[in-house]
Amino acid sequence: LLKKANAPIILAGGGTFWSDSSSELKQLVDNSGIPFYTTPMTRGIVSDDHPFSYPAARSSAFRETDFVLVLGTRFNWIMTYGNRINPDAKIIQVDIFEEEIAHNREVTLGIVGDCKNVINQLNEELLKQNIKSNQWETWRNNLSKLEKSRLEKVKPLEESSQSPIHPLRLCKELREVMDPSSIISIDGNEILHYGIQSIPCYKPRHSINSGPTGCMGVGLPYAIGAKIA
Incomplete structure (x- = not known):
């Protein structure tokens, strides 16, 4: 299935978080060259x-x-029941809970297992199948062009001197001073939408936000809790 793909992506969710598979997932991304996306967690x-x-x-x-x-x-x-994904796309779903396989969205292949173990097996199989990262270079270049174009469109707002300050300007200022090891706590409502899109996260467990309900007022206590921890 993967060898026949022209535009593959990896979507990593909470299962990779709880199985502590950061290094294994990075190896998979590095070796395969497949663009990756994550859930908020x-x-x-x-x-x-x-x-x-x-x-x-x-x-x-x-x-x-x-x-x-x-x-x-x-x-x-939260994942819009899979409706945002191309309806014709082939989907392989890995989950430790069998009942979640193909729930709300049909999949081509379901694998019941711990993400860390499955990713390790995939990394081994990539080597056996001789799948190289340059196989999807054209696809990555297309996404890179889109990325640059969309970032260019928001630059005027990031550099705006309007008062009160625009959230994108605030996010830009934070990006320029934050350390890569910083834990970011993002409050709810409008800043949540801008913050999760504009403030990068470089390490697991270093981005905290108000969650799917967008509750206001949680940013400060979350930050205090993260600092104490």
């Missing part, structure tokens, strides 16, 4: 500054992909 499982990360092109990647490796995430309402 999994931000930083592979660093956002990885060369195969194109977060600003996420919507286009989901629409245009023809193969998705889904690792440890449900097709629930």
Whole structure:
């Protein structure tokens, strides 16, 4: 299935987070050359500054992909029940819970197992099948162009001197001073939408936000808790 794909992506969810498979997933991305995306919980499982990360092109990647490796995430309402993904795409879903396989979205192949173990097996198989990272260079270049184009469009807002400050300007200022090891706590409502798109995460468990309900007021106590921990 993967060898026949022209536009594959990896979608990493909470299963990769809980199985502590950051290094294994990075190896998979490095060796395969497949662009990767994450669920909110999994931000930083592979660093956002990885060369195969194109977060600003996420919507286009989901629409245009023809193969998705889904690792440890449900097709629930947070994932719009899988409806954002190209309806003709081949999907391989890996989940430790059998009942989550093909729930809400049909899949081509379901694998019941721990993400860390399955990713290790995939890494071994990549070597056996001699799959190289340059196989999808054209696909990555397309996503890279989209990424640059969309980032260019928001530059005027990032550099705006309007008052009160625009959220994108705030996010830009934070990016310029934050350390890669910083833990970012993002509050709810409007800043949540801008923050999760504009503030990068470089390590697992280093991005905290108000979650799918967008509750306001949690940013500060979350930050205090992270600092104490």
